Amino acid sequence: MKICGLTTPETLRAAVDAGADFVGLVAYPRSPRAVSPLRAAALLEEAGMARERPVKVVVVTVNPDDALLKGIADWIAPNFIQLHGSETPERAQQVRAITGAGIIKCIPVSGPADLEAASVWSEAADHLMFDARTPEGSSLPGGMGLSFDWTMLKGRAFARPWFLAGGLNPDNVAQALGASGAPMVDVSSGVESAPGVKEPALIAAFVEAVRATSPR
Numbered sequence: 001m002k003i004c005g006l007t008t009p010e011t012l013r014a015a016v017d018a019g020a021d022f023v024g025l026v027a028y029p030r031s032p033r034a035v036s037p038l039r040a041a042a043l044l045e046e047a048g049m050a051r052e053r054p055v056k057v058v059v060v061t062v063n064p065d066d067a068l069l070k071g072i073a074d075w076i077a078p079n080f081i082q083l084h085g086s087e088t089p090e091r092a093q094q095v096r097a098i099t100g101a102g103i104i105k106c107i108p109v110s111g112p113a114d115l116e117a118a119s120v121w122s123e124a125a126d127h128l129m130f131d132a133r134t135p136e137g138s139s140l141p142g143g144m145g146l147s148f149d150w151t152m153l154k155g156r157a158f159a160r161p162w163f164l165a166g167g168l169n170p171d172n173v174a175q176a177l178g179a180s181g182a183p184m185v186d187v188s189s190g191v192e193s194a195p196g197v198k199e200p201a202l203i204a205a206f207v208e209a210v211r212a213t214s215p216r
């Protein structure tokens with residue numbers, strides 16, 4: 001599971017200690033969870049993760065330019081770049097070459113037809129993420145606590161391992177896992193007390209709820 005949008009060393013550590021597999025840092029200036037590459041590097045250091053990383057570090061971007069990607073590579077050296085904009089597979093290959101990181105590609109979903117977009121990503125992405133499409137004109141393409149009909153994913157096969165995202169929280173993640181058959185889940189606003197303010201107790205409750213649902 002992935003806990004996304006961490007902005008303090010305490011909550012980064014809380015995610016690791018709870019047993020998250022991936023932690024996400026948001027490099028999108030319009031987000032209330034945004035951290036610069038320099039701040040992200042300091043966060044990892046403050047959380048004792050500068051050298052040894054017990055989890056995979058993901059940097060969330062939205063149509064990133066080359067300068068931002070170089071900053072991310074130099075300062076953070078993440079395991080994955082999450083592409084949460086309108087990037088093409090060709091651009092994703094460039095992102096991989098510039099950063100040396102793996103690629104998580106987000107597919108925005110409002111109906112079953114949106115799932116077809118996954119088919120072009122079998123080469124360029126390592127993982128897919130299905131997140132609720134945010135309304136036209138929204139300030140953010142993700143991180144808004146919006147969900148979609150999870151049942152449309154049930155029984156579907158995709159060329160890459162995938163995350164379910166969008167509106168998940170400790171109270172609904174068990175139902176979401178059952179309804180979608182998701183192999184991995186991602187959460188941001190569902191473990192916050194206010195936009196950008198993560199709560200260690202909610203992070204722990206989310207991880208526990210996933211663990212209690214998943215086969216060991």
Ligand SMILES: O=C(O)c1ccccc1N[C@@H]1O[C@H](COP(=O)(O)O)[C@@H](O)[C@H]1O
Binds near residue numbers: 141
């Ligand atoms: O979290 C953000 O601020 C964000 C900004 C820009 C692109 C993506 C963002 N978040 C991603 O969206 C998912 C779902 O969020 P939520 O759980 O519905 O709040 C989140 O996990 C991030 O991967």
